Amino acid sequence: MIHLGLWLPLLAGLLLLILPGLGRTFAVASAVVSLVISCVLFAGYGGQGVAYASQIPFLPEAGVYYALGLDGAGLFLWVAVNLVVLLGVWIADVPVRFLAYALMMQTGLLGIFAAQDLIFFYFFFEATLIPALLMLWFYGGPERLRAIYIFALFTLVGSLPMLAAIFAVRFLGGADSFLYTDLAANPLTGQTAALAFLGFLVALAVKTPLFPLHAWLPSFHQQNHPSGLADAMGTLYKVGIFAFFKWAIPLMPEGFREWQGLLLFLAAFGAIYAAWVAFSAPDWKTLLAYAGVSHMGIGALGLFSGNTEGTVGALYLLGASMIYGSAMFLFVGLVYGRTGSLEINPVRGLAKHTPALYVLGMFLLMAMIGLPGLSGFPGELMALLGAYKVSPWLTFVAFLAVIAAAAYALTAFQKLFQESAQAQAVPDLNAREWGFAAVTVAVLLLMGLYPKLFTVYLEPLGKAIAALLGGAS
């Protein structure tokens, strides 16, 4: 079933490219099946270790295996990705081919979380770039060429050191294959580990994104299609935290220690820096881009603390922000569909005409700024509890973003919905959009009020990381 869950979206996407007449219904059906599969896998998970594992020799001479499997974090993120893809293809007002690319990208993302072989991980990590670039290429804004150039450059240049480090991890570490279990049993040590970790760091910092390698993100979002679908997929592509957690830290714990101080600092600084910058964002997509950088800074701070709480917080925040972040982009797409603009100024006063859209926006916004009771909070809190143990000062710096987030988010929100403007009437949510709103709000509440549902599976992983790094470090 794990194979079906992984490859089904790609097949559906290819089929949709060949037969565009199948239309949105087909894309939605595929996304529903994917979501159901991941929910079944999640429900069947025993709570320990890597489940649904299977491995087939691919290039056995080179030690490469087609190996899949899902641990608690992988399953959690599978559910998150599949949910977001469903919401995206359900709501976004885009051509059918666009939906096909989104489905193809889905396979790449699921592969990143399921791969148990480092070469296959690298393959999915890179392959996912292709549909992302295609979406930007075919449906992006007028300055998309520059955005593509920047995006591709950051990603590809960043990945080269990682590829080198991948070989270093295997051959200098002395593992028999690229399988996770093999590599983890033969971790690198000393100066080699520090250098190899640096290779991973560059690639993963681009995808976290971690300051200052977040610089590609604003133009990526600004130039993508206003429907928000490509942005939502791009939000799912921010897998850096997961990759640090799954690969970089366990394979090179000594290397991680070498860089821990710098990483903690970059995460904390990025969190407040991006939130502050977001206040000056001229349009919603830029604002959300920086908001995302800020949240990932908080998450990364938790992860780099290297203890149980911090790791659980980072993973929870990653999954939660995939959902609220993506839904926020799709929501902004709905706003664009009504006003034809994403500019934050001037005042639009939409709430008078669109009370339901206003409520949806309020929920998303509050989840995004970490209001307790909604999905953003549990992850932020656990990250805080973990980070405070390691560095109170950096925690203080990073969580200044809590104040800044209220400032940028509420200010933009006020201009969009509140005050009064001489705007022409726009329609409120239609039936399809109501479905999107209801599911989104339900998930925000569920994740905020009953985090236990997922954290019970994340906690053992956090404990493993903490044990690997020797307690609270």
Place this chain on the structure above:
Amino acid sequence: MLENLLLPLVIGLPLLGFAVLGLFGRRIGEPAAGWLASLLVLGSFCLGLVLLLQGGARWTLAEWLPGIPFSLNLDNLSGVMLMVVTGVGFLIHVWAIGYMHGDPGYSRFFSYFNLFIAAMLVLILGDSLPVVFIGWEGVGLASYLLIGFWYHERVNADSARKAFIVNRIGDLGFLLAMGLLWSMFGTLSISELVDKVEAGGYSFTTLTLAGFFLLIGAIGKSAQVPLMVWLPDAMAGPTPVSALIHAATMVTAGVYLLVRHAFILHGDGFLAGLIVAIGLLTAYYGALCSLGQWDIKRIVAYTTLSQLGFMFVAVGVGAYWVAIFHIVTHAFFKALMFMTSGSVIHALGGEQDVRQMGGMRKYLPATHLHGLVATFASGGLVPLAGFWSKDAILAYAFEFGPWLWVLMLGASVLAALYSIRWYVLVFWGEYRGKAHPHESPAVMLWPNHILMGGALGVGFIGLPYVIDYKNFIEPYLTKAIGDFPHEKLPVLTEWVLIAISAVVAVAALWWGFRFFQQKMPAWYERFQAAALQGFYADALYNTLLVNPAKGLAELLFGGDKGLLSGFAGLGSLMGGLGSLLARLETGALRFYLAGLLLALVLLLGWGVLR
């Protein structure tokens, strides 16, 4: 105490009201929506009372987050708060049925109102700090939604946003407190923390820091100096909101938080001094500002600030039960004062400027009576509610140091003055406006009748020990707060203090009654001009903090674009130095400078913080 499934239901009832009215409110319509919301709060009150009479209750969901349970605890302390919030809350709900009549957002209002009650109950009942924090930010959200209830006016939306952002500064303190306590004790359950703090084996300096973080949170929520600037602006919300959230309940949450954590604060000289100083400053600041306001609601808002300062002083001097006692009496007389103001506003068709009022005692006899009682209770006239709780604070202040007693006596003189000023301007003299005042309907009068009863009589549950009659509330509360013994004042001293404060209150009320009927002398006009602006606190903050922060945001935004140019420059560097130099000539210099500055900040920051 028993595990009891009914306890979450106490929160569930108003939460249900929020959901139902939010989804179907428009179909339910007026006045059913208002009655539904009110009755749900009454249900909460009754259920809470039953549980409290059974000796309290607990409810726990283990491992809500790893190591953190979702736990609720109804003990005597949270019980008293629950009675106030749901009891006074119910009355204000009913009053709002009349006040909000005809508003297009009628059901939305009651939906938010119920959300507030639910969040406030979470805050009160929470036994695990993250749960308290859910309520803490939940009431902040409700407050934001209700201040900006009429958000089509920009000033209302701005005020709501300001309240939320300023509160978030306090919330950061709360968050850091959780981080610190977790790293110290590995638990965030209040009842477990009590034991761990008692057991010892930690650094007292660190515990002081934890108390300090909690204090920051309390300062934000209770609008103490220096985070007081949001409360006066919060008056942009409908009057029932001001009465319920920004006078009777939410703003006292900071005081409650501190009292709940008395086991951390107690015996810490630094924190005690700091809390007393903050409370004193706020008591004076609020009182002086109130004396210069013309907007009837802003007058009352600043009086609330002043009274909250009294509560902080009570916490600072270790009189924890007195702080809660003052919350109770204050909830009655301040809610009454706000709703009397609201009735007057209602009678005058929305007029809020006291210069357009006056003479209301002839037009609104019942409301006048409410106003008179509120004035006397707030001014500290014997034997009304406000007198007893204020007097208890004064007695503890005297133990702390006679100088503090003198200062607090000064603050209570001001309290008498601002109360009587409000009364004189609204009810006395001749009517100066042009509307046709009409008395409020029964649905607005009856809640005020009941509150008036409270403002008259509720002080008798906490009489000073020298009066040979039972003090109910002190032993009741100390059971939950913890017994921190203190030396009682000698009988004679206590009697003298009571007599002085009683006489001073009467004198101040009488003097104020005469003074505020005259034409104001020139010195008062000058004072009033500054007080009207809140002594320029807003202007100061804008100049020193808000505008620089916005400017820095612009600068960083430019710098971030420069970052990309920086990377591009790095690429060019690979290609050859020549192209880099060429780039320098294209006018991107300031980006480089911004980048340079950023790099410098980074290096320094890393050096300092690592």
